[in-house]
Amino acid sequence: MMAEKTVPDYAREKETPGREVTRSQERAMTPPVDIYETPEGLVVKADLPGVAKDGLDVRVENNLLTIRGRASHSAPGELVYREYDLVNFFRQFELSERVDQAKISAELKNGVLTLNLPKAEEAKPRKIDIHVA
Amino acid sequence: MAQWNPFTDMDQLRRDIDRAFEEFASAEAPAHRFAFLPGRGPRRYPLVNLLEDKDNLYVEALTPGVDPQSLNVTVMQGRLTVSGEKSRVAADVKPEAFHRSERASGKFVRTFDLPVEVNEERIQAEYKNGLLIVILPKAEKAKPRQVNVKVA
Numbered sequence: 001m002m003a004e005k006t007v008p009d010y011a012r013e014k015e016t017p018g019r020e021v022t023r024s025q026e027r028a029m030t031p032p033v034d035i036y037e038t039p040e041g042l043v044v045k046a047d048l049p050g051v052a053k054d055g056l057d058v059r060v061e062n063n064l065l066t067i068r069g070r071a072s073h074s075a076p077g078e079l080v081y082r083e084y085d086l087v088n089f090f091r092q093f094e095l096s097e098r099v100d101q102a103k104i105s106a107e108l109k110n111g112v113l114t115l116n117l118p119k120a121e122e123a124k125p126r127k128i129d130i131h132v133a
Numbered sequence: 134m135a136q137w138n139p140f141t142d143m144d145q146l147r148r149d150i151d152r153a154f155e156e157f158a159s160a161e162a163p164a165h166r167f168a169f170l171p172g173r174g175p176r177r178y179p180l181v182n183l184l185e186d187k188d189n190l191y192v193e194a195l196t197p198g199v200d201p202q203s204l205n206v207t208v209m210q211g212r213l214t215v216s217g218e219k220s221r222v223a224a225d226v227k228p229e230a231f232h233r234s235e236r237a238s239g240k241f242v243r244t245f246d247l248p249v250e251v252n253e254e255r256i257q258a259e260y261k262n263g264l265l266i267v268i269l270p271k272a273e274k275a276k277p278r279q280v281n282v283k284v285a
Contacts, residue, residue, distance in 0.1 A: 032235035032236045032237075033233055033235055033236065034222050034231065034233060034234050034235065034236045035231065035232040035233040036222065036226050036230045036231045036232065036234075037230045037231075037232065038226070038230070042232070043222075045198075045222060045236060046236075047197040047198060047236050047263070048197065048263065049195050049196070049197040049262065049263035049264055050195075050262055050263065050264050051262060051263075052262050073182070073193060073264075074193060074261055074262070074264050074266050075182070075184050075191035075192075075193040075264075075266045076184070076186065076191065077184035077185050077186040077189065077190075077191045078184060078185060078186060079182060079183075079184050080183050080184060080185050080248075081181075081182065081183035082182050082183075083177070083180040083181055083182060084180040084181075084182060084195055110197065110198055110199065110200075110201070110260070110262075110263050111196075111197030111198060111262050111263015111264065112197050112198040112263065
């Protein structure tokens, strides 16, 4: 249904040459996601703190869903104590043909990206009418 | 006569081990979900960065998906407390509908000792793109003071 394309350990991924998609990302973090199914389709939720709308790039190409986010800090001032670093987010999933790619919608709210991936018509469960002769 | 079956023994051993770990991870809250929660997980939540300039301290906390209404920021006697709740995905989603569940949810609280005295009356907080920013103006006596050096 939804196969992960990103190798979670990005450092290892980097050693594999020839992967155009990852070469462009100098440093990236894999955002945690929830993926669940509804009667209408799939819902993908990804935590992307610090990513504004114009820093987010979600695209589907050849059944490959790519989430890219450019995160930036909001607080001014000089850093005196650090527990995290906001770098770029990157994750890819392979979609099955059963997702209606034209109807995918996305929403970004409170640092969480919600993607709605509606099932293609032929993939929805259908009740078969039985005619009694 | 009962026959010895090594698989039964192995199964029993597995159950014993499971039971031994049950206290750490109950069935409804598997251990990996703790990662985001305070106290129970190995990580502190939320993670924070502390910044400062001449006039203010800034605390930036990583809180994606937290309902801004649930956020509670208090300062008392030089201690900053941030609490809130990261809501679960829609409650009507059945567990078997999940393909992946990596985003933890739940209530959190974290307290920090502030390094300098702050003006508690003028603290501000804002929530933007999943980041909580608390602006804490430094108390007058905590601000750096320029000392003129006289040349004799």
